[in-house]
Amino acid sequence: MIETRGLLIVISGPSGSGKTSITKILRNIEPKLKFSISATTRAPRAGEVDGVDYYFFSEVEFQRRIEAGEFAEWAVYGNHRYGTLKKMVEDSLQSGNDILLEIEVQGATQLRKLYPDGVFIFILPPSQASLGERLRKRKTESEDDIRRRLLIAKSEISHINNYDYMVFNDDNQIEKAVENVKCIIAAAKCRVNESVLTQIKNEFILTCF
Amino acid sequence: MIETRGLLIVISGPSGSGKTSITKILRNIEPKLKFSISATTRAPRAGEVDGVDYYFFSEVEFQRRIEAGEFAEWAVYGNHRYGTLKKMVEDSLQSGNDILLEIEVQGATQLRKLYPDGVFIFILPPSQASLGERLRKRKTESEDDIRRRLLIAKSEISHINNYDYMVFNDDNQIEKAVENVKCIIAAAKCRVNESVLTQIKNEFILTCF
Numbered sequence: 001m002i003e004t005r006g007l008l009i010v011i012s013g014p015s016g017s018g019k020t021s022i023t024k025i026l027r028n029i030e031p032k033l034k035f036s037i038s039a040t041t042r043a044p045r046a047g048e049v050d051g052v053d054y055y056f057f058s059e060v061e062f063q064r065r066i067e068a069g070e071f072a073e074w075a076v077y078g079n080h081r082y083g084t085l086k087k088m089v090e091d092s093l094q095s096g097n098d099i100l101l102e103i104e105v106q107g108a109t110q111l112r113k114l115y116p117d118g119v120f121i122f123i124l125p126p127s128q129a130s131l132g133e134r135l136r137k138r139k140t141e142s143e144d145d146i147r148r149r150l151l152i153a154k155s156e157i158s159h160i161n162n163y164d165y166m167v168f169n170d171d172n173q174i175e176k177a178v179e180n181v182k183c184i185i186a187a188a189k190c191r192v193n194e195s196v197l198t199q200i201k202n203e204f205i206l207t208c209f
Numbered sequence: 210m211i212e213t214r215g216l217l218i219v220i221s222g223p224s225g226s227g228k229t230s231i232t233k234i235l236r237n238i239e240p241k242l243k244f245s246i247s248a249t250t251r252a253p254r255a256g257e258v259d260g261v262d263y264y265f266f267s268e269v270e271f272q273r274r275i276e277a278g279e280f281a282e283w284a285v286y287g288n289h290r291y292g293t294l295k296k297m298v299e300d301s302l303q304s305g306n307d308i309l310l311e312i313e314v315q316g317a318t319q320l321r322k323l324y325p326d327g328v329f330i331f332i333l334p335p336s337q338a339s340l341g342e343r344l345r346k347r348k349t350e351s352e353d354d355i356r357r358r359l360l361i362a363k364s365e366i367s368h369i370n371n372y373d374y375m376v377f378n379d380d381n382q383i384e385k386a387v388e389n390v391k392c393i394i395a396a397a398k399c400r401v402n403e404s405v406l407t408q409i410k411n412e413f414i415l416t417c418f
Contacts, residue, residue, distance in 0.1 A: 002377075122401070124409070128416045157413045161406055165399040166212075180399055187396035190374040190389055192331070197370055200333070204366045207337045 007108030013123030222332030223362030
């Protein structure tokens, strides 16, 4: 009926917001949704497959691709570079498939410029206190590390104005957050924009009867 | 958690689009959603109750309320005036309740100015041909009346650029259209706007730990 390009969907959120869990559930229940595969300079971990989990590039290769303008976004985290290849995103969108990117706020800011019509979603914990509790429950990090993560979270959340939507991931109610993300995607497909206006005009306004 | 005003939701669409059927289903499955009651100068039909189906006003009373600025929108259809009382809408929004208005494109244009943050949804039939078929199936009108309705439909659809969203109501798939409307409302509640930004800042950015 109405032909449209695929939708670019960005999901961000601080560590402990549950964004990765939400994305994993979406992967299971939305078989048609494509998931972006990031490129990175970090070494593959046990079991990680090149082209499935990540595209693993050497520093030289990554740098070459930056200079060739091949990245839709890239940033440094820890000691490694991470990025999203433009071609992968474009191939998906042009074939009409939606593509979901789980990325950090720096990358999202870059993508916003390239894809102003994308759907940018920020996942939030119910409260600052809850975020601390979640990180402490993991019991994998020291109190110092947790405080550092909370500071990073504050800085990330301060970028929320770059996003279109925010979804609270309340404790023990992840399915509600997933439902909201699904709805945000469904709603975005119903948006009235220039591309659909032309098609509507051709079908309804210019037709004779 | 986050406190928000209610949401103003406008549903429009040409005769035969199925907007009234969609609204009726929403009334059953969304008990918390309030439905606007229009004011009109037409006489009550058998069984219609003042304050439930419509607010029935005399011509003099309607005119007085126009002059007092009591209408959020009003327009003339056929020989009668129809309108929406500002107070009813405001009472609902201020108490945090969403309110749904099923109104024509003229009224929607007026409401858009008063409520730029409202959610404006246009219901469409799958095609121009399908719209004609639906109107003919009703068998209540002459072919001339149907052609007149189709011309009005064209004119109405040409206002679709005043709406945020369009929902196709495909033949025999009304539940899909209802689901899309539900999602549009759910997504609108997740929008990042000035009001929530302040609350997010207070909860996450300005808190100490």
